[in-house]
Amino acid sequence: MVDEYRYDKGLHRRLRRLIERFPDSFGHIDPNHILAMRSDKEGYRAIAEVRKIQPQLYGILPYRVMLIVYDERYRPLKKNVRTLVEVHELTHIGEYKDNTDSYVLRRHDVEDWAHMVGLLGVGWTQHATIDIMKAKEDNGDWEQAMEDLVRREYKKKNRKKK
Ligand SMILES: [Zn+2]
Numbered sequence: 001m002v003d004e005y006r007y008d009k010g011l012h013r014r015l016r017r018l019i020e021r022f023p024d025s026f027g028h029i030d031p032n033h034i035l036a037m038r039s040d041k042e043g044y045r046a047i048a049e050v051r052k053i054q055p056q057l058y059g060i061l062p063y064r065v066m067l068i069v070y071d072e073r074y075r076p077l078k079k080n081v082r083t084l085v086e087v088h089e090l091t092h093i094g095e096y097k098d099n100t101d102s103y104v105l106r107r108h109d110v111e112d113w114a115h116m117v118g119l120l121g122v123g124w125t126q127h128a129t130i131d132i133m134k135a136k137e138d139n140g141d142w143e144q145a146m147e148d149l150v151r152r153e154y155k156k157k158n159r160k161k162k
Pocket residue numbers: 088092107108109112113
């Protein structure tokens with residue numbers, strides 16, 4: 001079976017919006033460098049991932065990295081969680097290097113996912129309710145924004161209990 005990958009315009013638009021919304025975290029990323037893709041590959045362990053574009057293609061493609069979401073695991077997620085996954089994927093795109101015209105990619109390992117778990121709790125892809133796009137306008141750092149939102153939500157919950 002051939003795995004299908006296709007360009008996802010909506011995903012690209014959302015990534016662009018996230019980059020603009022959190023300049024302190026993602027200002028080094030040129031949204032035009034991202035090839036946003038969706039795949040229907042099945043039985044894959046990841047929800048999404050970032051990969052390098054082969055340098056041999058730089059001359060004919062404007063892209064430097066591809067960001068792929070895997071429908072099997074991505075599509076069932078709630079919208080706000082999808083956005084968090086997208087934010088997480090953007091954190092994999094490190095510094096842009098002029099001399100190689102490419103980005104340093106940070107590996108997705110157990111620890112970096114643990115960082116999301118640390119902020120949102122175990123099983124966050126199922127139960128996280130925060131909407132990162134509702135962060136305060138002046139907060140250009142996604143991590144700070146998320147911590148604020150989590151704190152605010154926690155306060156709200158505690159108030160309800162009383
Ligand atoms: Zn990761």
